[in-house]
Amino acid sequence: MKVKVGINGYGTIGKRVGYAVSKQADMELVGVAKTKPDFEAYRAKELGIPVYAASPDFVPRFEKVGFEIVGTLEDLLEKVDVIVDATPGGMGEKNKALYEKAGVKAIFQGGEKASVAEVSFVAQANYEKALGKDYVRVVSxxxxxxxxxxxxxxxxxxxxxxxxxxxxxxxxxxxxxxxxxxxxxxxxxxxxxxxxxxxxxxxxxxxxxxxxxxxxxxxxxxxxxxxxxxxxxxxxxxxxxxxxxxxxxxxxxxxxxxxxxxxxxxxxxxxxxxxxxxxxxxxxxxxxxxxxxxxxHQESDVVPENIDAIRAMFELADKWESIKKTNKSLGILK
Amino acid sequence: MKVKVGINGYGTIGKRVGYAVSKQADMELVGVAKTKPDFEAYRAKELGIPVYAASPDFVPRFEKVGFEIVGTLEDLLEKVDVIVDATPGGMGEKNKALYEKAGVKAIFQGGEKASVAEVSFVAQANYEKALGKDYVRVVSxxxxxxxxxxxxxxxxxxxxxxxxxxxxxxxxxxxxxxxxxxxxxxxxxxxxxxxxxxxxxxxxxxxxxxxxxxxxxxxxxxxxxxxxxxxxxxxxxxxxxxxxxxxxxxxxxxxxxxxxxxxxxxxxxxxxxxxxxxxxxxxxxxxxxxxxxxxxHQESDVVPENIDAIRAMFELADKWESIKKTNKSLGILK
Amino acid sequence: MKVKVGINGYGTIGKRVGYAVSKQADMELVGVAKTKPDFEAYRAKELGIPVYAASPDFVPRFEKVGFEIVGTLEDLLEKVDVIVDATPGGMGEKNKALYEKAGVKAIFQGGEKASVAEVSFVAQANYEKALGKDYVRVVSxxxxxxxxxxxxxxxxxxxxxxxxxxxxxxxxxxxxxxxxxxxxxxxxxxxxxxxxxxxxxxxxxxxxxxxxxxxxxxxxxxxxxxxxxxxxxxxxxxxxxxxxxxxxxxxxxxxxxxxxxxxxxxxxxxxxxxxxxxxxxxxxxxxxxxxxxxxxHQESDVVPENIDAIRAMFELADKWESIKKTNKSLGILK
Amino acid sequence: MKVKVGINGYGTIGKRVGYAVSKQADMELVGVAKTKPDFEAYRAKELGIPVYAASPDFVPRFEKVGFEIVGTLEDLLEKVDVIVDATPGGMGEKNKALYEKAGVKAIFQGGEKASVAEVSFVAQANYEKALGKDYVRVVSxxxxxxxxxxxxxxxxxxxxxxxxxxxxxxxxxxxxxxxxxxxxxxxxxxxxxxxxxxxxxxxxxxxxxxxxxxxxxxxxxxxxxxxxxxxxxxxxxxxxxxxxxxxxxxxxxxxxxxxxxxxxxxxxxxxxxxxxxxxxxxxxxxxxxxxxxxxxHQESDVVPENIDAIRAMFELADKWESIKKTNKSLGILK
The missing domain is CATH 3.30.360.10 (Dihydrodipicolinate Reductase; domain 2)
Known part of the structure; x- marks a missing residue:
């Protein structure tokens, strides 16, 4: 059984984490939430990734250009085990209530304060601390x-x-x-x-x-x-x-x-x-x-950390097993 | 039978043309000539591409750091049907005598004067003019x-x-x-x-x-x-x-x-x-x-032109057959 | 008698026009209005230029750091014959009502629509059209x-x-x-x-x-x-x-x-x-x-135009007399 | 009696030191040596500064465009008490023989090795060490x-x-x-x-x-x-x-x-x-x-140091007297 992953915010970090999730045998990318139908949204659709509006407010933007969405973030949250919040710094904290309400685990990025999560995470330093946790922050x-x-x-x-x-x-x-x-x-x-x-x-x-x-x-x-x-x-x-x-x-x-x-x-x-x-x-x-x-490389060094965080939160693997799997899947040299 | 291709100058253009050659069913990348053992040379070696010194003068640079080369440009020229000259602008003209002496066809890049070759080439505009030619210049x-x-x-x-x-x-x-x-x-x-x-x-x-x-x-x-x-x-x-x-x-x-x-x-x-x-x-x-x-995109738009030029020079395909093969092999969308 | 000039917006253009006004024998710089007490405001004060808050809303910013202002824009408007609006593009149009109410002439910059003024102005091209006018736009x-x-x-x-x-x-x-x-x-x-x-x-x-x-x-x-x-x-x-x-x-x-x-x-x-x-x-x-x-030079080419516009609006000089005076005062070579 | 100063190299540093020398009551700018008749050379001429060719080799460049020079560096060295070498890094050392031969004191810039001079100099730190010296290096x-x-x-x-x-x-x-x-x-x-x-x-x-x-x-x-x-x-x-x-x-x-x-x-x-x-x-x-x-500010912070170095080398003033004079002449605030 694969962990069902959603991504909220499909920009620099979100799209890379989405790609990395798609390369893991123990995870499944269920969908991504976006605020607007830009070329990154079209690319997601080309790749067969279900696209959701990040909030009901943004639905008209998609409708205006005839970009079909599957639903909104709340719909996506119903289908996933964990959401990776890759929204701009400070928004994750505001989104957290939604995730709690939906009862899904969540990963936040380093633009959030440490207090948003139970643990601030770098796999090779403190993987164990994230085992079984519901809220993890991948640091900047x-x-x-x-x-x-x-x-x-x-x-x-x-x-x-x-x-x-x-x-x-x-x-x-x-x-x-x-x-x-x-x-x-x-x-x-x-x-x-x-x-x-x-x-x-x-x-x-x-x-x-x-x-x-x-x-x-x-x-x-x-x-x-x-x-x-x-x-x-x-x-x-x-x-x-x-x-x-x-x-x-x-x-x-x-x-x-x-x-x-x-x-x-x-x-x-x-x-x-x-x-x-x-x-x-x-x-x-x-x-x-x-x-x-x-x-x-600010666009990508945290990507493997997001993958390892998911494994730790769902206790899918121990530290080195996770790191090795992630590394191999992404071509990380060592 | 595949056309045997060598590349003189393995920088921005050279390495891309090398990659593109390796994706063609009707061509074989025989080797590349470089002036120094930099990381691009090490990458070539990792990829299994034979590396030659661009001239005997440069051999000591490779020896100094223990980088094994197969030979020099003149050795490479003996093994190829065509050399793609991707050296800095103006050097191609000087190199031409070597190519003539070795009796190999040559493609020059847009940094050379038009007079270096028999035809200045853009596949979709004048592919036919390069059919059977010995010297073709892919324009800038x-x-x-x-x-x-x-x-x-x-x-x-x-x-x-x-x-x-x-x-x-x-x-x-x-x-x-x-x-x-x-x-x-x-x-x-x-x-x-x-x-x-x-x-x-x-x-x-x-x-x-x-x-x-x-x-x-x-x-x-x-x-x-x-x-x-x-x-x-x-x-x-x-x-x-x-x-x-x-x-x-x-x-x-x-x-x-x-x-x-x-x-x-x-x-x-x-x-x-x-x-x-x-x-x-x-x-x-x-x-x-x-x-x-x-x-x-100055680093890559001429790459497919180099491939098509090779096909024309050896009359491997007609214009649209060549363009289609090149496009497909490189993921060019249309 | 000198034309009394005020400046609303003392940034890139405003401070240069202020300097230029101070170099004219037939003009007097009465004061400048700013939104915040930054180093440009302190420099104005050092130069003995009266500083006003651009609106009552901004007064607390000045008070907070103990920067004494003379009053607000409305006070400044009472003392001048003409106001040079050098606020960010689009704000001039909004400010125009204030100028009309105060009964002062106004010069707008090129970030405003042409309709904000009676004439769009470049001294050497159409000085005469601004003669006696109340509202002139110096183009971008x-x-x-x-x-x-x-x-x-x-x-x-x-x-x-x-x-x-x-x-x-x-x-x-x-x-x-x-x-x-x-x-x-x-x-x-x-x-x-x-x-x-x-x-x-x-x-x-x-x-x-x-x-x-x-x-x-x-x-x-x-x-x-x-x-x-x-x-x-x-x-x-x-x-x-x-x-x-x-x-x-x-x-x-x-x-x-x-x-x-x-x-x-x-x-x-x-x-x-x-x-x-x-x-x-x-x-x-x-x-x-x-x-x-x-x-x-986007920071300065319109500065002499602002000066000439003032002369035209108050009919202080004919075209070439004004241009010569402005040029001489600013060291314009010809 | 004023110290007669020449400048070899009239670029970023040289032209600023030339200006600064011209502001000192106890110094006289005798001339500057340049390698080519560019706009900085024309500006020097406009300012009434005698322009020399930096070497006989460069004379034809000036002649070609009809730019009249007074002579060459060697002629300039005959007329000065001290030469400020503001040539590109490493050239000062080569020029030193000329200065020695002409019997003039010399100031070098920070692009030279410390060994080129008797003292490496920052006025407020070690002015006294340069008193009476023949060769001083103003550090970078x-x-x-x-x-x-x-x-x-x-x-x-x-x-x-x-x-x-x-x-x-x-x-x-x-x-x-x-x-x-x-x-x-x-x-x-x-x-x-x-x-x-x-x-x-x-x-x-x-x-x-x-x-x-x-x-x-x-x-x-x-x-x-x-x-x-x-x-x-x-x-x-x-x-x-x-x-x-x-x-x-x-x-x-x-x-x-x-x-x-x-x-x-x-x-x-x-x-x-x-x-x-x-x-x-x-x-x-x-x-x-x-x-x-x-x-x-890499273009100017060493300029006052060059002036103070001249005063120290000719014992025109003690440390604080020199610093004060230099500061006042250049508008240095304190």
Whole structure:
């Protein structure tokens, strides 16, 4: 028997999670809810995915252009075991009452506050905490990225200071700027540090900046170590960490552009780079301080987490069994 | 018996043509020549494609990092029937002597002068002219884009004036700017008009501008008609033209970003959009003037042309048989 | 006696018009109305300019941070002869009732519909039409740019087709995108052509595109001539046209960046380039078609027009006397 | 008697230093050397500045367009007491032999190695060390920026970790990218830390990234304190530090764009922001760690340093007398 999955919000994250669900033997994609009949809605229909209006208010938009919908979100909720809420940040909290009323489990994304769910989730760090839960929050792309590498070395961490250089807008979003400026978050430290702490209990502070690019976020990470680690140790650890890949500048990985090109060369769907990319040459230990630079593909790194969260919530598999299944189904290299 | 194909220059165009060759039943990819062992070279090796050094001068680069090569370009030339030259603009002309010496046919790209080859080629416009030829030039991405739509209405054209808004750099190229300026080509009219005339004999003038984006070129086309055409006629013609797609702003195709997103949603390899995208709402006729706006994916629109050129040069198929085979193999929609 | 001028909206255009007013011997800047106490408000205060709240609703914002205001817009209107409305597009129309009630003349900007005023204005084209008028609309930066050069050759024009490549956001605006895409206006022809016709009666059609840059708009202009003109004629005409400057690529004017650098080298306030910049090498005549490329500094080209409009409305000077005074006061080169 | 100053390289830095020299009562700008007759050369001539060819090799370029030059660099060196070398990075070292041969003192910029000069210089940190010296290196824009704020708190510093988010190209440079990517320097820590140590002996490590913007560099600074400092202490110290300004997000300083707008509102020549801008709200102390964010106007922050270096080399004034004179002449606020 397969877990019946619905998706509310079929944009950047929603459509990728939908695709990933369709690749799992133990899940079934029952339908997706959208606010408007744009090309992503037409694509869903082409793929045979039932499309629902995200609320009765939006039904006229679909009717106007003759786009047939199956029903509304409430209809979809009747047919599913779990809903993946991939609506814009802050809306998930408002939607939660609907999910509770329908008696379905729900996964929220990182744009929601931690309090929306019972657990904030990164599979390789705390899969077990989500076992059997009804409400799970997959943390943001940046928090997921920090957690993946820091969790791997967490026994060595005294303190982490990470500077996050964020993309201004996703490739498909042409409304947001800036076009030609650097925008700091003057909230110092930024909220990303505490967000990591909702998953793993480490001492971390962060600062954040927005810059005019669409491809990836980049993190400059500095770790003060409480016990010795060499550069070679860290390389070995990251080589053995799932959903983390090392990239060598020597092979032409000069910027985020080449990391995305790597995903394109693999023919990954939507050039998804589910893995966190760490520049191998950047890994450096000076005294008790470890430095490294990593890049996060904001459109896709949380996708496997959503799949693993579903398995945990329905106790379909244990941690490593789930991670392996998800990885294999999505072509994640390790 | 399959045509044996080699590729000299395995970058943006070369790797795509290599992929396309590997999808053809009547062709075989024998090897590719590269100047350096970057991640694209490693990817070729992973895919089982024999890698050659583009010249003996480059062999040490490969040896230095322990990247095993099969030989050099001259070795590759001995094994192939045709070489696709996908080297940077202007180098093809210099390479031609090598190809002549080896007695292999050669395809050049649009960065070369028309005089490098016997025919300048866009399959749907002049496939027949390349039949049996030894040297064919596939014209540039922009010229291909203009030719595809203009050829479809060529009997109606008195004069064409096209303004080309060009991307500054490919997504994988981080060296070129501008970062924040518009750069006109003050050569007026630009060289693109005469280049179209190497394929179809129409009266055309063009102007060109470079802007800070990486995704696609955009063309603003104005046609003075010599006999009447309505908006509906043009829509019908373009709907029936191969390698041209209509996109509706009403469905959310607001910019080049959404056209690329469409290709990503299709899970096209490298988000290739082999087809020229015309905004349906932009097609407009006022008096004897037709206007439309189209976008060109500079990384991929010439890829099917390279495949068709090979078929013509070896007389493997007639025009529409070749176009159909190529389209089907690459998932080109029509 | 000086004309008493107030300014409603002290942003990109408002602050420049305020500065320009302060440079005129026959005008007095009485005060400016703002919606919030940002750094531009503090700068006004430093310069000794009385600051008013744009409406009673905004007073608390100023009080909250202890920024002393003189009163509200209605108070300002009591003290002025004319108000320059430099509020965001569409708001001028709503504000007009206030101006009428106060019995003050008003100048609107190009973001308003032509119907908001008695005349749409570009000084060198139709100064006389604004003489004695109560409501004048200074047309948009793009329309002003097209009108300046086309008016100079209007007797030769049979038809104009202009493609406008527009900056995405002003340098000071970090909210708008796109970051990495080209966005066409699929309204074809665009509204800019008819807007030029509100000033000069020529046959013109336009198309418009938005690209990720902040510096200037660029226009690719094609004119079908009804009587002969040579390249040299056009150069001579533009050399003798006020508020139009020729720039030579040969001297390093490769893009909009160098035109702005020219204004910076002149130590123009805010690097204002009040003049329309035409690339000299781009001026070209082929048969009966004239081509040229021009750039428009969207932040400043309409500023002298606002000053001339005031003079016309109060009949302070005739056309060329006003233009000369304005030019001299702002360092406009010719 | 005035010090006779020549400038070799009249680009971004050279033209600003030339302007600054012309504003000093104790200096005289004797001439500038250029490689080509571009618009910056014509502007120099308009301003009455004698223009020399940077080498005999470049004379034909000037002759070709009829641009009269006074002579070559060697002629200029005969007339000056000191040459400011503002040539591209690495060329200063090659030029040094010429300066030695001519027996003139020389100032180099931060693109040169420290070994080119007797002292690496930031006026407020080590003016005295340059007294009477023949060769002084004004450090780079980034090093100057870090030194200004860190020098002010140097007694409290145990360790500094700074992440530098660098602009890709200057506003006037359209050749360099990236257009849409983040490029890390994988040399970790980067060379900027040791460069600060050529001026002040503090324990500092840095990392550097290049992003697609032209306006300013931004630094995310974290300081581990060896004795307590409060947020208020730091604000007071920076308020009393010359060439450092605090900017409040509350007043609309949301990004580098608004800092540049501030300089434009001041009608600073070329929108120079000679001062390092620190976001007031970003100053934060958590335990023994101080955080702050600053922005550096790469085109101008080193300009006052060049002037002060000249005064020190000729012992024209003591440190604070020189800084005050320079500040006053350039409108530096404090």
């Amino acid at each position: 792309c940046n928090t997921t990225g920090l957690t993946r590498t820091l969790n791997a070395i967490k026994d060595y961490i005294d303190y982490v200071y990470a500077v996050m250089i964020r993309r201004a807008a996703d490739p498909n979003d042409i409304k947001r700027g800036p076009v030609n400026a650097i925008k700091p978050s003057v909230e110092v430290p930024s909220h990303h540090g505490p967000d990591v702490q909702t998953v793993i209990p480490i001492n971390i502070e962060t600062m954040a900046f927005i810059v005019p690019t669409t491809l990836m976020h980049v993190h400059s990470v500095m770790v003060e170590l409480k016990k010795p680690l060499t550069r070679e140790d860290v390389i070995k650890i990251f080589e053995n960490t799932t959903r983390v890949l090392l990239f060598e500048k020597e092979r032409g990985f000069d910027s985020t552009a080449q990391l995305i090109e790597f995903a394109r060369d693999l023919h990954r769907e939507w050039n998804n780079l589910y893995e966190i990319g760490v520049w191998k040459e950047s890994i450096s230990v000076k005294g008790n301080r470890l430095f490294y630079i990593q890049a996060v | 991405c922009n010229t291909t884009g203009l030719t595809r739509t203009l050829n479809a209405i060529k009997d109606y054209i008195d004069y064409v004036y096209a303004v080309m808004i060009r991307r500054a750099a490919d997504p994988n190229d981080i060296k070129r700017g501008p970062v924040n300026a518009i750069k006109p080509s003050v050569e007026v009219p630009s060289h693109h008009g005469p280049d179209v005339q190497t394929v179809i004999p129409i009266n055309i003038e063009t102007m060109a501008f470079i802007v800070p984006t990486t995704l696609m070129h955009v063309h603003s086309v104005m046609v003075e008609l010599k006999k009447p055409l309505t908006r509906e006629d043009v829509i019908k013609i373009f709907e029936n033209t191969t390698r041209v797609l209509l996109f509706e702003k009403e469905r959310g195709f607001d910019s080049t970003a959404q056209l690329i997103e469409f290709a990503r949603d299709l899970h096209r390899e490298w988000n290739n959009l082999y087809e020229i995208g015309v905004w349906k709402e932009s097609i407009s006729v006022k008096g004897n003037r037709l206007f439309y706006i189209q976008a060109v | 930066c793009n329309t002003t740019g097209l009108t300046r050069t086309l008016n100079a050759i209007k007797d030769y024009i049979d038809y104009v087709y202009a493609v406008m490549i527009r900056r995405a956001a002003d340098p000071n605006d970090i909210k708008r995108g796109p970051v990495n895409a080209i966005k066409p206006s699929v309204e074809v022809p665009s509204h800019h052509g008819p807007d030029v016709q509100t000033v000069i009666p020529i046959n013109i059609e336009t198309m418009a595109f938005i690209v990720p840059t902040t510096l200037m708009h660029v226009h690719s202009v094609m004119v079908e001539l009804k009587k002969p003109l040579t390249r040299e004629d056009v150069i001579k005409i533009f050399e003798n046209t006020t508020r139009v400057l020729l720039f030579e690529k040969e001297r390093g004017f490769d893009s909009t960046a160098q035109l702005i650098e020219f204004a910076r080298d002149l130590h123009r306030e805010w690097n204002n380039l009040y003049e329309i910049g035409v690339w000299k090498e781009s001026i070209s005549v082929k048969g009966n078609r004239l081509f040229y490329i021009q750039a428009v | 824009c980034n090093t100057t920026g870090l030194t200004r704020t860190l020098n002010a708190i140097k007694d409290y510093i145990d360790y500094v970790y700074a992440v530098m988010i660098r602009r890709a190209a200057d506003p006037n440079d359209i050749k360099r990218g990236p257009v849409n990517a983040i490029k890390p320097s994988v040399e970790v820590p980067s060379h900027h830390g040791p460069d600060v140590q050529t001026v002040i002996p503090i324990n500092i490590e840095t990392m550097a990234f290049i992003v697609p913007t032209t306006l300013m560099h931004v630094h995310s600074v974290m300081v581990e304190l060896k004795k307590p400092l409060t947020r208020e202490d730091v604000i007071k110290i920076f308020e009393n530090t010359t060439r450092v300004l605090l900017f409040e997000k509350e007043r609309g300083f949301d990004s580098t764009a608004q800092l540049i707008e501030f300089a434009r509102d001041l009608h600073r020549e070329w929108n120079n922001l000679y001062e390092i801008g620190v976001w007031k709200e970003s100053i934060s102390v958590k335990g023994n760690r101080l955080f702050y964010i600053q922005a550096v």
